[in-house]
Amino acid sequence: MKIKLFGIVPEEIPYIEEWKHQHPGVTIDITDDLLTGETAHDTKGYDAIRTLQLSKIPAEAYKTLADNGVKVVAQRSAGTDMHDIPSANENGLVLTHVPSYSPETIAEYTIQQILRLIRKADLIEQRVEQQNFTWPGMIMGRVLGELTVAVIGVGRIGSRVAKILSKGFGSRVVAYDINPHDEFKDYVEYQDTLIQAVSQADIVTVHTPLDESTHHLINGQIFSQFKDQTVFINAARGGVVDTEAMLEAIESGKVVQAAIDVYEYESPYIPVDWTGKKIEDPIFQTILDHDRIVYTPHVAYFTDTAVRNILFTSLNSAYNAVKTGQDVNQFN
Numbered sequence: 001m002k003i004k005l006f007g008i009v010p011e012e013i014p015y016i017e018e019w020k021h022q023h024p025g026v027t028i029d030i031t032d033d034l035l036t037g038e039t040a041h042d043t044k045g046y047d048a049i050r051t052l053q054l055s056k057i058p059a060e061a062y063k064t065l066a067d068n069g070v071k072v073v074a075q076r077s078a079g080t081d082m083h084d085i086p087s088a089n090e091n092g093l094v095l096t097h098v099p100s101y102s103p104e105t106i107a108e109y110t111i112q113q114i115l116r117l118i119r120k121a122d123l124i125e126q127r128v129e130q131q132n133f134t135w136p137g138m139i140m141g142r143v144l145g146e147l148t149v150a151v152i153g154v155g156r157i158g159s160r161v162a163k164i165l166s167k168g169f170g171s172r173v174v175a176y177d178i179n180p181h182d183e184f185k186d187y188v189e190y191q192d193t194l195i196q197a198v199s200q201a202d203i204v205t206v207h208t209p210l211d212e213s214t215h216h217l218i219n220g221q222i223f224s225q226f227k228d229q230t231v232f233i234n235a236a237r238g239g240v241v242d243t244e245a246m247l248e249a250i251e252s253g254k255v256v257q258a259a260i261d262v263y264e265y266e267s268p269y270i271p272v273d274w275t276g277k278k279i280e281d282p283i284f285q286t287i288l289d290h291d292r293i294v295y296t297p298h299v300a301y302f303t304d305t306a307v308r309n310i311l312f313t314s315l316n317s318a319y320n321a322v323k324t325g326q327d328v329n330q331f332n
C-alpha cells in the first residue's frame, strides 16, 4: 500500500516513523504541498492521500485523484467543509476525517484565552516591557468564578470548557445547543434560545461546527443582544462569526475584548510564514492591529497529544478504507 501525506507539519514526522514501524508493508511519502488542482496530479500510484486542508478543494482534483488510482482521501482535521462531497462521490473516493483528537487541547486553550483577557495579561506584559510596574485601573482583572459564561455549542469541546469553568472556577455556565444533553446538565444551564444565553453572559465562547446552519450564527443581531463589555472567544471556525459584525460590536462597546483563533477568510494565511509581506485583506489587518483583539493563527489544536492522535487516526482511516472500502471515520 502507498499513502502520500500532503501538508506535512514537521512535528508529525516522529509519529509518522512510529506509525510506519507498526505497518511495515506500507510506503509513506510526504510533502509540505497542499492539495490543489495541480498537486493532485502528483498522486500516481498512491492508494490513499492524507490532506491538511483549510481552503476548498477544487472539484477537478477529485477526478484527477481517481484517475491516478487514489481510493481514499483522509482529511487531517475534524472539519469537512473544505471537501466537495458530490465530486468525491462521483469519482468513487472515500473521504475520512478525524472527528475528535483531543478536545481537552482546545478546551484548555479557550480557558487560557479567557483568563488572558479578563486578567489583562497582554497589557500587563506590555507595561512591564516598558518597566512600568504601576497598578492603574486598566490592568485590574475580574474573578472568573463570579462571572457568567455562555457556551454556544456544548459538544466534545464546549462540554469540557463548561465543566472546567463550572467545576473548576465556580462560574455560572449558561448554554445554547440545538441538541442539549442530559449528561451535561450538572454544570450547564441550557437556555431555549441563543439570545437568552448570550444576553446573560459576561463571556461568550463559541464551539459549534461550521455548516450551512451555523454560518454567521453570531451575527449583528446576536451581538446586539450581548451585555455591554462582553468578552468574546472564537476557537471554533471563523465562518460561525460574522467578522464585520464582531468588529462593529467591539466599536460599539458590546464586546470589550475578543480572542480569535480562527478567522473566516484565514485560508491564504494559515499556516504560512507571511513575514514582511503585505496583508491584502483589510479586515484581517484590522484584526491584527486591534488592541482589543488577541488573534492566534488556528493554534488551539496544536499540542503533542493532538498532533499524534491526528496522525494516527488519519493514517489508520486511510489504511482501513483502502483495505476494506470503508472506515468508521468516513463522512461521505
Ligand code: NAD
Binding pocket: 078, 079, 099, 100, 103, 106, 152, 153, 154, 155, 156, 157, 158, 176, 177, 178, 179, 207, 208, 209, 210, 213, 214, 217, 235, 236, 237, 261, 262, 298, 299, 300, 301, 302
Ligand atoms: P461537536 O460536534 O462535538 O460539538 C458541536 C456542538 O454544537 C454539538 O453539541 C451540536 O449539537 C452543537 N450545534 C450544532 N449546530 C448548532 C447550532 N446551530 N446552534 C447551537 N449549537 C449547535 O464539535 P467539537 O468537536 O466540540 O468542535 C467544536 C468546534 O471546534 C468545531 O467548529 C471544530 O471545527 C472546532 N475546532 C477548532 C479547533 C482549533 O484549532 N481552533 C480544533 C478542533 C476543533
